[in-house]
Amino acid sequence: MESFGVPWPPLNEGILYRDDLPATFPTSSLLDFYCTKYKHSAPREGWQQRILNGQIMVDGEVVEKLDRYVRAGNQLTYHRLPWTEPPAPWMLEILYEDDHLLAVNKPSGFQVLPGGLYQQRTVLTQLMWRYTSAADTQTQMQTRSCVPSPVHRLGRGTSGVLLCAKTKVVKSKLSVELAKGASLQVSNVAEKHIVKIYRALVVGIIDIDETFIEEPIGMISYPGVLKGLYAATPEGNIKTAFRF
Structure with a gap:
């Protein structure tokens, strides 16, 4: 099967x-605005240095003075400087493709959408690079006029099939089918909806054919994920059950 991808810079x-x-x-100094709204991103000294570095613009103009004031209607832009993201895969295997749909095999360790420390090293970036730079002939422009958009997510550590839609209509329809499929029991997978089935690796010997795992789900901290992620935790308030 065909694969594609560009090594990360x-x-x-x-x-x-x-x-x-x-x-x-209310009218406020530029420094006070960032120190208040983004106080967890950097201390006051850090925001001072970013202003002096010319990393902040007001209405499209670079500001390098600490005494600049901003008011209602201003548009502020902060440029976070480039950095090296954590290692991540960059190759994707095409499982199926036509004018409407793309299905790829996403490897483990590959984040689908930007978030946390991964802003460039994502599946979405590789899709954008392939379907914008590849459109250099009339034929390619006709068949790849739209960058495929992931219809659903797969966790960074999860490998499997990722569906990507090439049109808004297809994305809408696939989203509906995924939602319907999510409400089905595993025994009803024969119904004509898209159903996601996960396989997990476990340690030890399982001496029963089927069991239910009932654990509260909640947000926990996780490296590289700014807001954390959902996982089994005693402090969780989301009740769920999994059948194996």
């Missing part, structure tokens, strides 16, 4: 964070 391109100040915003 040493540094990503950084990120642009934009803030549009609402009509009710």
Whole structure:
């Protein structure tokens, strides 16, 4: 089967964070705004240095003065400088493709969408690189006029089939079918909906054919994920059960 992918560059391109100040915003210094809204991103000294470095723009103009004030209606843009993201796979195997749908085999360790420390090293980036740079002939432009969009997510550590839609109509229909499939019991997979079935590796000897695991699910901290992720935890408040 065909595979595609481009090796990751040493540094990503950084990120642009934009803030549009609402009509009710009170006049404030630029430094105070960032120190208040993004106080967990850097201490005051850090935001001072970012302003002096020219990393912040107000209405499209770079600001390098600490005494700059901002007010309602201003658009602020902070440019986070490029950095080296953690290691990640970069090759994707095509399982199926036509003018409407792309199905790829996502390897473990490959994040689907930007988040946390992974802003460039994602499946979405590789799709954008392939379906924008490859459109250099009339034929390719006709068949690859749209960058495929992932219809669902697979956890970074999960490998498996990832469906990507080439049109908004297809993405909408697949999303509906996935939602219907998520409400089915495993015994009903014969129904014509898309059903995600996970396989897990376990340690030890299982002496029963079927069991239920009931654990509360909640948010826990996880390296590289800013807001953490959902997992089994005694502090969780989401009740769920898994049949094996």
